[in-house]
Amino acid sequence: MDLDAAVADIDLVSMAFWARPPAERLAAFARLRALDHPVFFTEPRVPLVRAGRGFHALVRHADVAEAGRNAKVFSSEPAATSPEPPPWISLVFGTPMVNMDDPRHARLRRIVSRAFSPKMLTRLERDIETTAARIVDDVVHAGAGDFVEQVAARLPIHVICAMMGIPHELRPRVLGHIDAMTAYSGVRGSLTSARTLRLLGANLKAIVELHRLVARLGRQRMREPREDLVSALVNANVEGEALSVRELGSFFDLLLVAGNETTRNALAHGLKLFTDHPDQRALLLSDYDRRAAGAIEELIRYVSPIIQFRRTLTREYELGGHAFAAGDKVVLFYISANRDKAVFAEPDVFDITRSPNPHLGFGGPGPHLCLGANLARMELKIMFRELFGRLPDVRAVGEPRWLLSSFDNGIRRLPFASVR
């Protein structure tokens, strides 16, 4: 049997593949990693989305890391997602920096890094602690329910709204728009055209509303700057750099897309993992402050909340045993790189003491490395400290309902109970 025939049953572009149980998908990636070259997949047509030409799947840690690091060859333009959004999306809503190369990307990243400075994070820390305490108060009161709705979904969105200075009275509206955006991105590609179109329509309307809301806030802060992030972003710094109101809208979308679903899924997976691995939970709780940082890195490695991002080659290049041509697409499967036994001993073991832990869950070591990684780490650390500190017996009590997606490794529902 030739090598590719050994993996002919693996179809990474079919939603049927992503509907398979997580362990089966991981076993499929292990078989792809064993090949001596990346496999090509042809993309199906998705309504209103540009037909893809297909891509090679990068599945080994070394290949994914190199593609992330070498951004001159592995470009994030015209888009780092797969399938690729049609060009009119960028024309109407602007281009998020995740879909840009340097120097355009570097300019935006320099400006928005103000949002993630140690000073900003310290300011947010107290806010996160208060919110986490309030969420756990509600959990103590409820005793049981759905962990995603009652815990995991609440913290990240609150943090992003707090960062952007969205007034409290506007937050329910913002949440409604975000739900519309999530409903579309979570199920894309798996639906009949009519339903996809309806969800897409609601998604676009939500983006327009969010842009309007943030643009209004941006214009206010240009007129009357305050001590908040939006003021810092729209008013020029000493180098004369600032975001335009349109760029501000695009940045807010990116925060919502990048920082909401990801952290929510990491929290939900965390409860599941610390239920399934009582030894690791006992170890964590035996000395939380010392163990938490390692536990969070291992959680991100083991789960890979973001399954993949894409790149387009700018020139001929050889990687992982394949000669690529300019214009070829590759998809960087972070979820596979994080289980590569060439880098991680016993990669399928969840071990919170793993060290070193050079996982790629926050992306490769290149210009697009997750800007919110430290914020996400802080949210996870505070939430689990509050939760396990006050409810040491809180646990998942049923199977998760998985999100059907080839992008977010998501959990939609997770029954939990706590014993006081």
Ligand code: HEM
């Ligand atoms: C567990 C949580 C998170 C995970 C697993 C995660 C993962 C990732 C990954 C894999 C990338 C790389 C994109 C690429 O390859 O092109 C990325 C980029 C990014 N993330 Fe995160 N992320 C998380 C949380 C957050 C949070 C909380 C924020 C902000 C509120 C955030 C903001 C961003 C931004 C702005 C980028 C784009 C960076 C650039 O293009 O320069 N992320 N993230």
